[in-house]
Amino acid sequence: MDDLQGWLAKLTPTSCPAQALVGLLRCPEVTSDPAVLEDLLRALNTICDPDPDCEGTAKPRAALGKAGVVAPLVGLLTAHPDLPATSPALAKQLLLAIGNLSWENSKNKASFGRAGVADPLVRLLTDNPDLLATPDLAESLLWAIRNLSGDKENQASFGRAGVVAPLVRMLAHPNLPATSLAEQLLRAIANLSADKETEASFGRAGVAAPLVRLLTAHPDLAEELLRAIVNLSVDNENEVSFGRAGVAAPLVRLLTDHPDLPSTSPAEAKHLLGAIANLSVDKENKASFGRAGVAAPLVGLLTAHPDLPATSPTVALYLLRAIRHLSADKENRVSFGRAGVAAPLVRLLTAHPNLPATSPTVAEQLLGAIGNLSWGNPENKASFGRAGVAAPLVGLLKAHPDLPTTSPALAEQLLRAICYLSADKENLASFGRAGAAAPLARLLTAHPDLPADLLKAIGDLVPQLQP
Numbered sequence: 001m002d003d004l005q006g007w008l009a010k011l012t013p014t015s016c017p018a019q020a021l022v023g024l025l026r027c028p029e030v031t032s033d034p035a036v037l038e039d040l041l042r043a044l045n046t047i048c049d050p051d052p053d054c055e056g057t058a059k060p061r062a063a064l065g066k067a068g069v070v071a072p073l074v075g076l077l078t079a080h081p082d083l084p085a086t087s088p089a090l091a092k093q094l095l096l097a098i099g100n101l102s103w104e105n106s107k108n109k110a111s112f113g114r115a116g117v118a119d120p121l122v123r124l125l126t127d128n129p130d131l132l133a134t135p136d137l138a139e140s141l142l143w144a145i146r147n148l149s150g151d152k153e154n155q156a157s158f159g160r161a162g163v164v165a166p167l168v169r170m171l172a173h174p175n176l177p178a179t180s181l182a183e184q185l186l187r188a189i190a191n192l193s194a195d196k197e198t199e200a201s202f203g204r205a206g207v208a209a210p211l212v213r214l215l216t217a218h219p220d221l222a223e224e225l226l227r228a229i230v231n232l233s234v235d236n237e238n239e240v241s242f243g244r245a246g247v248a249a250p251l252v253r254l255l256t257d258h259p260d261l262p263s264t265s266p267a268e269a270k271h272l273l274g275a276i277a278n279l280s281v282d283k284e285n286k287a288s289f290g291r292a293g294v295a296a297p298l299v300g301l302l303t304a305h306p307d308l309p310a311t312s313p314t315v316a317l318y319l320l321r322a323i324r325h326l327s328a329d330k331e332n333r334v335s336f337g338r339a340g341v342a343a344p345l346v347r348l349l350t351a352h353p354n355l356p357a358t359s360p361t362v363a364e365q366l367l368g369a370i371g372n373l374s375w376g377n378p379e380n381k382a383s384f385g386r387a388g389v390a391a392p393l394v395g396l397l398k399a400h401p402d403l404p405t406t407s408p409a410l411a412e413q414l415l416r417a418i419c420y421l422s423a424d425k426e427n428l429a430s431f432g433r434a435g436a437a438a439p440l441a442r443l444l445t446a447h448p449d450l451p452a453d454l455l456k457a458i459g460d461l462v463p464q465l466q467p
Contacts, residue, residue: 159198
């Protein structure tokens with residue numbers, strides 16, 4: 001065995017005898033000797049280490065997967081549920097191997113899932129409630145779950161295996177360290193909650209309160225926390241729970257403290273704005289965000305980053321969706337108006353006239369925001385008018401006459417924005433001068449299937465626009 005262990009110690013990512021290594025994993029003489037097995041697993045981890053400084057590990061991961069590495073590893077995990085207690089060092093290497101092999105390798109993730117990896121991993125979580133006392137082992141287990149849960153089928157399997165409760169218990173533990181261990185835990189929760197049923201289970205298990213506490217106490221974990229919150233807040237019940245846990249204030253603080261986030265960290269900006277957009281679907285949350293002062297920093301982002309639809313379309317989408325959702329609240333409409341929202345929105349509209357063709361979802365949110373902000377608010381209507389909103393809106397009408405067919409939701413938001421804004425006398429005159437009457441009249445004839453209230457509003461508006 002000494003020769004074998006010496007050989008294993010010399011292996012590198014560039015020398016990966018996949019078939020031989022998998023053969024050793026299937027050899028009872030090797031797997032029954034803890035010291036040799038640990039060295040074998042350590043060799044696998046050396047070969048598959050995803051550290052950016054360890055180049056060339058993607059090919060060995062693929063080769064080992066093809067050679068059948070998954071089944072014997074899951075077999076070891078299933079056969080030795082007490083490994084964390086009897087041999088924590090060996091357990092760590094086994095869990096690391098599972099995590100490393102499933103890192104950025106969709107085939108291996110799926111193979112582990114089919115081999116039934118979820119049940120024994122969840123059993124380790126459940127049977128070892130004091131896992132945080134051995135942080136290295138806990139992090140290795142979370143690393144495996146995080147990587148495996150990037151697979152859609154695995155998300156559901158982990159949910160059915162009962163992964164949610166022990167993860168939430170760990171999240172709520174007062175001794176959870178704000179280290180890479182917490183990052184792995186948060187990423188696992190984020191990945192798993194991409195599954196609708198698992199997302200709802202996290203909510204029922206009380207995930208919102210500990211996430212909000214961490215967000216308040218450890219803003220250095222913000223990116224991973226936001227990733228989890230944005231995925232979990234798709235569920236309506238979770239939205240309510242996050243609101244009750246006080247999520248608005250720390251999210252607005254992050255927004256205020258990091259005005260350059262779209263430039264310095266687009267991924268974090270996407271998750272922060274996505275979380276605000278998701279959470280502000282709920283009526284009470286809209287009001288809470290408003291009281292926390294959300295309007296000014298959101299308008300600041302709009303003003304400071306006018307090229308977002310071109311440079312970061314997803315960030316632009318979530319920013320505009322957040323403004324649209326929040327401005328359904330009467331008080332928030334006033335706050336956005338006072339913060340000067342009209343001018344930067346009109347600049348976006350003017351600077352990106354092809355948005356309905358290049359990015360219809362962004363265009364829909366932009367037009368929806370303009371419509372919401374101008375509904376029932378005379379001051380905002382007037383501000384949009386002074387900012388020159390009529391010409392670009394009529395330009396969209398003329399350039400995209402088939403919009404009700406190609407993008408019905410987008411067309412509806414455009415038409416509602418025009419109808420709401422035209423309630424202002426000066427805006428009505430501006431729309432008339434911009435030539436809105438003819439394209440609106442054509443829409444009435446060509447698209448009688450538009451919503452009835454919208455058809456009536458356009459029908460009433462067209463005669464007023466004609467000279």
